[in-house]
Amino acid sequence: MPLPYEKPATLLQWLDNRGHYVLRFGRQTRRFFAQIPWLCLWLGRQLLFLATLAWHVLLTLLACFRRVRAQLGDRRAESTRPRLYLLDPSYQNSFGHYRSVAHHLAEDCARRGWNFIHLTGALDKHPAQRIPLFALPARLPLRLAEPFWSRNQHRKAHRKTAFALRYFTFMVKIVAAFDRLLLPGHPAHFVMYTGDLLYFIPLLNSPFLGPRQHLHLLQFYLPIHFAEPAEKRRFLSHARLLAQRFRSAAPDTILNLHLYSDSPLLHGLLAPLLGAKISVLYPPFLAAFNPEDLPAPESLAQRPHPFGYFGYLTEKHGWPIMRQLLQSRAGQSTGWLIQFIPAHCTAAEIAAARATITAAGATALTGYYPPNKFSAAVAQCAGIFLPYDTDDYAFLSSAKIIDALRQGCFPIVPAHTWPAEIVRRAGYGLIVEKGPWLDAPAAVAQLDLPALWSQRRSAILALIEQFTAAHFLSAIEQASPPAALPEN
Numbered sequence: 001m002p003l004p005y006e007k008p009a010t011l012l013q014w015l016d017n018r019g020h021y022v023l024r025f026g027r028q029t030r031r032f033f034a035q036i037p038w039l040c041l042w043l044g045r046q047l048l049f050l051a052t053l054a055w056h057v058l059l060t061l062l063a064c065f066r067r068v069r070a071q072l073g074d075r076r077a078e079s080t081r082p083r084l085y086l087l088d089p090s091y092q093n094s095f096g097h098y099r100s101v102a103h104h105l106a107e108d109c110a111r112r113g114w115n116f117i118h119l120t121g122a123l124d125k126h127p128a129q130r131i132p133l134f135a136l137p138a139r140l141p142l143r144l145a146e147p148f149w150s151r152n153q154h155r156k157a158h159r160k161t162a163f164a165l166r167y168f169t170f171m172v173k174i175v176a177a178f179d180r181l182l183l184p185g186h187p188a189h190f191v192m193y194t195g196d197l198l199y200f201i202p203l204l205n206s207p208f209l210g211p212r213q214h215l216h217l218l219q220f221y222l223p224i225h226f227a228e229p230a231e232k233r234r235f236l237s238h239a240r241l242l243a244q245r246f247r248s249a250a251p252d253t254i255l256n257l258h259l260y261s262d263s264p265l266l267h268g269l270l271a272p273l274l275g276a277k278i279s280v281l282y283p284p285f286l287a288a289f290n291p292e293d294l295p296a297p298e299s300l301a302q303r304p305h306p307f308g309y310f311g312y313l314t315e316k317h318g319w320p321i322m323r324q325l326l327q328s329r330a331g332q333s334t335g336w337l338i339q340f341i342p343a344h345c346t347a348a349e350i351a352a353a354r355a356t357i358t359a360a361g362a363t364a365l366t367g368y369y370p371p372n373k374f375s376a377a378v379a380q381c382a383g384i385f386l387p388y389d390t391d392d393y394a395f396l397s398s399a400k401i402i403d404a405l406r407q408g409c410f411p412i413v414p415a416h417t418w419p420a421e422i423v424r425r426a427g428y429g430l431i432v433e434k435g436p437w438l439d440a441p442a443a444v445a446q447l448d449l450p451a452l453w454s455q456r457r458s459a460i461l462a463l464i465e466q467f468t469a470a471h472f473l474s475a476i477e478q479a480s481p482p483a484a485l486p487e488n
Contacts, residue, residue, distance in 0.1 A: 083115040083179070084473070087134075087172065087192040097283070097399055098193075100371050104284045105191075108469035111288070119175065134171055166202070172215075173208040180210045189476055190215045193283075201242055204249045209256040214480050218281065219261040227391030239273040246277055258479050263418050266395040281476075284469035285399040286406060291461055295408040297454040300382055305337040305363070307441060308381030308409070310374070310400060312341050313353055318387030318414075321437050323353070325385070326360040328438055333361035337381055341368055378403050383410040383444050386419055387437060393417040401429075402467045405460050408453050412440050426463050428456045 086102055102118055106129075109116035118130040172190070179188050188210075194217065209215060226232060246254060259274065260281035261267045267280045311317035322338070338357045342350045350366075357364040369377060378384065384404045394417055401419045404411045411429040413419035423429035432440050465471055 081113060081115060082187040082189065082477070083117065083183070084109050085175065085179070085188065085190045086116070086118045087175075087190060088118065088120045097285070100399070101193075101284055103371075104287045104469040105472070107287055108284075108473055111470075112473065114473070133175070134168060169202045172203070176208055176210070176213055179213065184210075186212065187480070188213045189480075191218070191476070192216070193218050201245050203257065204242075204245045211256075214256050214258060214476070216258045216260065216476050216479070218283070219259075219263075219266065226395070236269070236273065239270050243273050243275075243277075246274070258476070262397045263395045264421060265418065269395070279479075281472065282467045283397065283399075284472040285402045285467045286464060286469075288468055288470050289406070294406070294457060294461060295379070295453075297408075297450040297457070300408055300410075300449045300453055303380055303382045305335055305381045306445070307334070307383045307385060307412075308337040308339070308378065309385045310339045310369075310378070312343060313345050313349060316389050316392045318385070318389065319353075321387035322385060323356055325438060325441070326356045326362065329361075330356075330359045331361075336360065336362035337365070337377065338362050339365040339369065339377060342366055375403055375407060378409050379407040381409050382449055383412060385440075386411055386413045387432075388414055388417060388419065390414050390416050390434065393419060402464055405464050410444060410447075410449055410452075412444065422463070426456065426460050428452060428460055 084105065086105060088098060088102065106116045106118070119133045120127065120130045121132065121134050176188075176190070190213065192215070203215065203217075226235060254277075259278040261270065261278055262280070262282050264280055267278060270278055309322050311319065313319045319340070326334075326336075326338075340353065345353075354364050365377070378400075384400070386398065386401060386404075388398065393414070397418050401411050401413065401422050403409075405422075405426060405428065411419065411423060413423055413429060413431055415431050415433050420431045423431055430440060430444055
């Protein structure tokens with residue numbers, strides 16, 4: 001009796017085995033032809049995507065050309081009038097440091113007689129006086145500052161980031177070409193903030209700037225995981241790659257490309273790799289002001305709040321330390337001013353924060369404050385708590401400490417951070433180690449703040465003037481070589 005496995009199970013199997021794979025070939029052919037409609041559908045979707053992308057790029061180029069021509073076309077005779085292009089592709093909100101920086105630059109450009117053109121992302125909800133130019137994918141590399149090969153991204157995100165970089169670089173080159181076409185021979189400055197040195201490398205592929213066009217790239221943000229040793233090593237490896245590209249780039253490209261860092265500590269970390277190609281330049285956190293605008297020493301003793309805190313309910317901004325300070329003074333009437341932005345917080349977290357603030361006899365304010373209102377709130381405090389996370393703010397700048405010094409507010413900052421370096425330079429403020437934050441209010445209460453402010457007022461004025469738009473524009477103008485300026 002034959003075994004079951006020796007006999008074909010079905011007639012089709014027997015024909016397949018005896019028919020020299022004829023039926024098997026037929027089945028594979030039938031499956032292939034059955035997949036043709038799906039393949040056509042996939043190709044149609046890809047062609048539709050490419051057509052939509054091409055149409056979007058064409059409309060963007062036309063809009064850019066028309067708007068830039070409308071703003072600059074009637075000023076061609078003004079050959080000595082520089083132009084400042086603020087490349088802000090990722091921003092889409094109506095508030096924050098990016099908007100404050102843009103506002104200060106626009107004001108000082110108007111005072112100097114410069115033309116100011118603000119190029120923003122396509123999702124800009126408030127495009128008044130701005131040109132939405134850059135598409136949504138540019139948000140990924142320029143705001144989040146994640147590298148192509150980060151362990152936190154998948155392959156699809158890698159391709160999206162690479163495409164965004166190519167798109168952004170292409171659009172910058174188009175804007176520069178429009179500028180040369182409309183105003184040949186006129187000085188122009190392109191300013192861009194970014195978070196990772198790696199994104200400067202595509203701009204070195206080809207010299208696209210004219211002899212009187214300069215691109216100023218500023219290290220404003222840092223990669224998200226910069227506090228981790230592995231991420232810091234990766235950041236330095238990017239600096240080495242950038243230094244290699246500088247050595248192999250065309251001389252004209254190096255002459256018209258300028259790198260800056262807003263942190264002296266970070267500059268000291270990058271200078272051995274990049275040499276003189278990178279320098280320190282602070283962001284224009286402040287508008288132009290007169291020395292008489294600084295508060296008088298006697299006003300510090302008349303402020304209604306001894307201390308203030310302004311920030312988010314996050315560890316990065318030091319809310320756990322601030323909560324501990326408030327809890328240690330439960331049942332007292334501290335008179336502190338606590339203003340926080342309840343973004344990404346649950347109702348329970350906001351209620352717990354309010355209860356902690358009320359229990360310490362402090363005043364709670366919520367929501368985002370525009371610059372004028374924020375400065376007025378800071379001016380009501382004699383001191384300000386800035387208990388930042390030391391890992392996040394080791395090389396990261398903060399506008400709050402500059403606002404505090406502008407208002408004569410005594411800053412209390414953590415050691416081994418960028419704000420601590422500002423306090424040392426100003427000679428006005430308290431640097432606290434990680435442990436004794438609870439003793440900081442008592443230590444400040446023993447100081448004669450009006451006398452200290454009167455003593456350090458001139459030094460503080462010289463320091464905060466470096467954070468004005470006037471100083472920023474003067475610095476980028478001086479960085480341009482004399483050969484790039486128009487002849488008189």
